[in-house]
Amino acid sequence: MLDVFSTSSISENFSPPTAPPPPSPAVSRYELQKRRDWNTFGQYLKNHKPPLILSRCSGANILEFLKYLDQFGKTKVHNCCCPFFGHPQPPAPCTCPLKQAWGSLDALVGRLRAAFEENGGRAETNPFGARAVRLYLREVRDSQAKARGIAYEKKKRKNNKRHFQEQEKEGDKNLKLP
Numbered sequence: 001m002l003d004v005f006s007t008s009s010i011s012e013n014f015s016p017p018t019a020p021p022p023p024s025p026a027v028s029r030y031e032l033q034k035r036r037d038w039n040t041f042g043q044y045l046k047n048h049k050p051p052l053i054l055s056r057c058s059g060a061n062i063l064e065f066l067k068y069l070d071q072f073g074k075t076k077v078h079n080c081c082c083p084f085f086g087h088p089q090p091p092a093p094c095t096c097p098l099k100q101a102w103g104s105l106d107a108l109v110g111r112l113r114a115a116f117e118e119n120g121g122r123a124e125t126n127p128f129g130a131r132a133v134r135l136y137l138r139e140v141r142d143s144q145a146k147a148r149g150i151a152y153e154k155k156k157r158k159n160n161k162r163h164f165q166e167q168e169k170e171g172d173k174n175l176k177l178p
């Protein structure tokens with residue numbers, strides 16, 4: 001669960017293992033995660049060749065970013081030739097790639113979409129809200145559901161919030177950034 005937290009603490013703030021500063025109770029886990037994601041995205045823009053400018057980012061750039069993150073994923077997504085395609089619990093290892101779970105990407109895009117506007121971006125030009133990004137996430141959800149044999153069922157409206165929190169938990173667990 002704390003993978004992301006420990007990883008980024010080490011990279012951002014390398015220091016001897018003394019007692020960490022007490023976390024501010026005013027800042028929620030969601031907020032902390034959102035800031036880390038925003039920093040990660042900023043680094044990605046800076047390291048991109050050629051460097052990307054936030055205000056000129058399009059949905060296509062966001063798709064590229066999401067695909068780049070797959071290399072840090074920990075979720076096995078079977079390809080269609082794998083004998084375990086569609087098995088939720090394969091009995092043996094296989095060579096299919098590890099990717100970011102759909103729930104991780106979905107939650108990440110939600111946080112970055114909010115962060116974009118909190119950092120002065122305009123809602124109308126928010127690349128995280130682009131149609132291409134929505135379509136991509138839907139495609140990832142459907143293909144991972146098939147490949148992993150997991151149904152991302154649509155919950156009834158009254159359960160939406162709980163469902164979302166579960167997805168986000170799964171996301172936190174699986175999202176591993178550089």
Ligand SMILES: [Zn+2]
Pocket residue numbers: 077078079082083084085094095096
């Ligand atoms: Zn496989």
